[in-house]
Amino acid sequence: MRSIYLVLDMQNDLVAEDGPSGKGPLGQQVRERGILERTAAAIAKARAAKVPIGYVRVGFSPDYRECPTTSIIFSGARQHGLFKLGTRGTEVHTKIAPQPGDFDVVKNRVSPFYGTNLEPILRANGIERIFCSGVSTIAVVQGTVRDAHDRDYAVTVLEDCCASPTADDHEAAIRVLQRFTQFTTSDTVTFSD
Amino acid sequence: MRSIYLVLDMQNDLVAEDGPSGKGPLGQQVRERGILERTAAAIAKARAAKVPIGYVRVGFSPDYRECPTTSIIFSGARQHGLFKLGTRGTEVHTKIAPQPGDFDVVKNRVSPFYGTNLEPILRANGIERIFCSGVSTIAVVQGTVRDAHDRDYAVTVLEDCCASPTADDHEAAIRVLQRFTQFTTSDTVTFSD
Amino acid sequence: MRSIYLVLDMQNDLVAEDGPSGKGPLGQQVRERGILERTAAAIAKARAAKVPIGYVRVGFSPDYRECPTTSIIFSGARQHGLFKLGTRGTEVHTKIAPQPGDFDVVKNRVSPFYGTNLEPILRANGIERIFCSGVSTIAVVQGTVRDAHDRDYAVTVLEDCCASPTADDHEAAIRVLQRFTQFTTSDTVTFSD
Amino acid sequence: MRSIYLVLDMQNDLVAEDGPSGKGPLGQQVRERGILERTAAAIAKARAAKVPIGYVRVGFSPDYRECPTTSIIFSGARQHGLFKLGTRGTEVHTKIAPQPGDFDVVKNRVSPFYGTNLEPILRANGIERIFCSGVSTIAVVQGTVRDAHDRDYAVTVLEDCCASPTADDHEAAIRVLQRFTQFTTSDTVTFSD
Numbered sequence: 128m129r130s131i132y133l134v135l136d137m138q139n140d141l142v143a144e145d146g147p148s149g150k151g152p153l154g155q156q157v158r159e160r161g162i163l164e165r166t167a168a169a170i171a172k173a174r175a176a177k178v179p180i181g182y183v184r185v186g187f188s189p190d191y192r193e194c195p196t197t198s199i200i201f202s203g204a205r206q207h208g209l210f211k212l213g214t215r216g217t218e219v220h221t222k223i224a225p226q227p228g229d230f231d232v233v234k235n236r237v238s239p240f241y242g243t244n245l246e247p248i249l250r251a252n253g254i255e256r257i258f259c260s261g262v263s264t265i266a267v268v269q270g271t272v273r274d275a276h277d278r279d280y281a282v283t284v285l286e287d288c289c290a291s292p293t294a295d296d297h298e299a300a301i302r303v304l305q306r307f308t309q310f311t312t313s314d315t316v317t318f319s320d
Numbered sequence: 321m322r323s324i325y326l327v328l329d330m331q332n333d334l335v336a337e338d339g340p341s342g343k344g345p346l347g348q349q350v351r352e353r354g355i356l357e358r359t360a361a362a363i364a365k366a367r368a369a370k371v372p373i374g375y376v377r378v379g380f381s382p383d384y385r386e387c388p389t390t391s392i393i394f395s396g397a398r399q400h401g402l403f404k405l406g407t408r409g410t411e412v413h414t415k416i417a418p419q420p421g422d423f424d425v426v427k428n429r430v431s432p433f434y435g436t437n438l439e440p441i442l443r444a445n446g447i448e449r450i451f452c453s454g455v456s457t458i459a460v461v462q463g464t465v466r467d468a469h470d471r472d473y474a475v476t477v478l479e480d481c482c483a484s485p486t487a488d489d490h491e492a493a494i495r496v497l498q499r500f501t502q503f504t505t506s507d508t509v510t511f512s513d
Numbered sequence: 514m515r516s517i518y519l520v521l522d523m524q525n526d527l528v529a530e531d532g533p534s535g536k537g538p539l540g541q542q543v544r545e546r547g548i549l550e551r552t553a554a555a556i557a558k559a560r561a562a563k564v565p566i567g568y569v570r571v572g573f574s575p576d577y578r579e580c581p582t583t584s585i586i587f588s589g590a591r592q593h594g595l596f597k598l599g600t601r602g603t604e605v606h607t608k609i610a611p612q613p614g615d616f617d618v619v620k621n622r623v624s625p626f627y628g629t630n631l632e633p634i635l636r637a638n639g640i641e642r643i644f645c646s647g648v649s650t651i652a653v654v655q656g657t658v659r660d661a662h663d664r665d666y667a668v669t670v671l672e673d674c675c676a677s678p679t680a681d682d683h684e685a686a687i688r689v690l691q692r693f694t695q696f697t698t699s700d701t702v703t704f705s706d
Numbered sequence: 707m708r709s710i711y712l713v714l715d716m717q718n719d720l721v722a723e724d725g726p727s728g729k730g731p732l733g734q735q736v737r738e739r740g741i742l743e744r745t746a747a748a749i750a751k752a753r754a755a756k757v758p759i760g761y762v763r764v765g766f767s768p769d770y771r772e773c774p775t776t777s778i779i780f781s782g783a784r785q786h787g788l789f790k791l792g793t794r795g796t797e798v799h800t801k802i803a804p805q806p807g808d809f810d811v812v813k814n815r816v817s818p819f820y821g822t823n824l825e826p827i828l829r830a831n832g833i834e835r836i837f838c839s840g841v842s843t844i845a846v847v848q849g850t851v852r853d854a855h856d857r858d859y860a861v862t863v864l865e866d867c868c869a870s871p872t873a874d875d876h877e878a879a880i881r882v883l884q885r886f887t888q889f890t891t892s893d894t895v896t897f898s899d
Contacts, residue, residue, distance in 0.1 A: 236470035242826035247814040265496040277429035299492035303458040435633035622856035651882040663815035685878035689844040
């Protein structure tokens with residue numbers, strides 16, 4: 128079964144130590160849980176197994192013309208100048224930097240399946256299994272798992288490479304996904320293509 | 321702003337007192353929380369406000385030919401003979417029975433936005449706001465809120481008309497939805513079209 | 514490669530001899546080209562090859578509550594009382610009647626891929642190749658071929674089982690599909706699963 | 707009713723005088739019909755009316771990793787090195803060059819509604835009417851009109867800003883779209899927002 132590893136929203140605006148979220152509760156969780164290091168290890172394993180990597184990033188034109196005014200989530204981004212394409216904030220953190228040949232999926236909403244070329248990518252490459260992790264567990268990880276489930280992809284979440292603004296949020300998100308996906312960790316995952 | 325009230329998966333296989341789930345933990349939650357009575361009250365308010373009602377139901381042909389073999393969730397349904405279209409199990413509970421003119425949305429997966437005519441219905445009727453509730457909070461309610469959010473619908477969940485197999489599951493699901501939706505209750509909701 | 518044969522909009526409102534379209538130009542084309550007989554032959558071949566059949570039908574609730582008021586195409590349907598679910602008009606013509614186990618896909622717009630459970634069906638059954646035919650070539654056949662192409666399904670049109678209100682329309686539709694699909698006929702098609 | 711003008715696939719690989727298609731039949735049609743000049747005039751009118759412009763482009767990573775191997779259309783592109791993102795071939799022709807603030811929609815297939823951020827853009831901006839034109843009439847223009855129709859957008863095609871590899875192809879494509887859309891020309895169009 129052909130696989131892909133989706134690294135979700137691991138961009139500087141959310142995970143850089145000196146970034147707007149990195150200085151706050153999400154950044155603290157990311158550091159406490161060693162998310163960047165664990166994700167780097169998982170990516171290395173996926174590359175070794177020749178499983179393609181897809182970096183998913185959320186981003187808008189600097190004037191936010193693709194961004195809804197109604198969303199609670201994105202009105203914060205707009206207010207604080209987050210997620211501007213072409214700036215460092217939407218680039219993937221250097222510790223887990225993309226390499227030539229990786230997939231780049233830019234999205235304008237929460238789920239990577241909505242309004243993106245993720246599905247054309249999955250279909251063109253005959254992919255049937257999705258490994259995924261990222262921030263936050265309550266937003267993009269949930270969206271990925273749920274949409275992948277409904278489209279009959281096998282899904283595995285690398286739990287120790289996911290974080291939310293609080294540990295309770297993370298645990299709640301994992302709890303509600305129990306019946307939708309399998310869980311593994313960066314240590315124990317076996318990528319196979 | 322035109323609205324709709326989506327009543328999610330409130331079908332006998334899940335909420336009937338003598339049904340397969342009704343006898344188990346989900347049924348206990350439904351009864352303890354008075355879900356059927358509260359939902360009936362909310363539906364009455366929506367009807368009084370001329371807000372259309374959409375009943376969402378999960379169902380398959382009796383041989384499950386539209387049902388994936390891979391899903392953890394649906395393999396249970398298949399094993400226990402649940403969700404067969406044309407049987408009582410996929411009919412909405414009589415306490416909150418549909419009336420002529422209500423919308424009927426049948427789905428083959430968890431989210432009512434995937435593989436159904438929900439979006440054609442919303443578009444044909446110029447609907448911009450979705451009120452919703454149902455069972456379970458961790459599955460169909462989550463899916464509805466997230467997909468509606470990404471498609472720029474305003475969403476309001478009637479929290480006291482939702483239930484999950486355990487109170488902890490319900491609370492976890494509500495927790496992770498905080499930034500995606502507004503919450504209200506059957507007592508305080510004001511439907512307006 | 515798993516296959517399906519989609520029989521598109523071959524319902525009484527469009528192809529019955531005494532129906533609203535059957536009495537007009539489309540009906541004349543259907544009879545002149547022997548569409549019902551050829552489709553019956555193709556269906557028999559598909560059944561013999563154990564290729565599943567999917568009947569696609571366009572239909573609305575009798576008050577047309579799922580039907581857009583803006584569409585040029587569907588305002589005609591609304592005006593003339595066509596495509597009402599639960600009436601003979603939306604039933605498949607008896608000469609090519611469905612059998613138990615066939616798929617039934619009801620749609621509210623032109624393309625069978627939009628707002629229907631076609632994609633859940635294709636995915637649950639691992640289908641990668643779509644054979645199709647029906648009426649009209651300029652509407653549902655075009656929509657099926659184009660949407661299937663973009664989703665990376667192999668597509669084959671049974672050209673002699675398709676018709677449009679005029680022979681020129683049919684030929685124009687076939688012409689513009691040349692680069693999107695392969696063509697075959699009911700005589701020469703080989704279904705294989 | 708808020709509007710957008712979608713300029714479809716008017717990129718150098720398809721319309722540049724010295725490009726791979728520009729030297730062939732499509733380029734000849736584009737020049738004979740004055741497509742670039744007419745499109746420039748239409749864009750100027752849209753800008754004057756404050757109607758936003760959306761440039762749609764087809765493109766892939768240089769190794770075609772998002773491109774299906776099965777498509778008749780795209781296997782030609784792959785073979786001839788067309789549609790590589792980051793090269794001049796996927797840039798819009800300088801005669802109709804984008805300006806800051808215009809929308810940029812990159813697609814991996816034929817229809818701009820599949821696997822792109824077009825729908826998030828339309829929703830975020832409350833757009834209900836789509837004006838469109840481009841090359842070719844048989845491919846991207848058809849796909850745009852059909853998908854927009856099914857999603858209940860009002861659609862108007864600027865017929866004299868569209869071309870196909872032959873005049874017969876163009877006329878066939880226009881013919882089969884008669885019931886799906888309105889037609890206008892760059893001279894007579896009135897954009898209004």
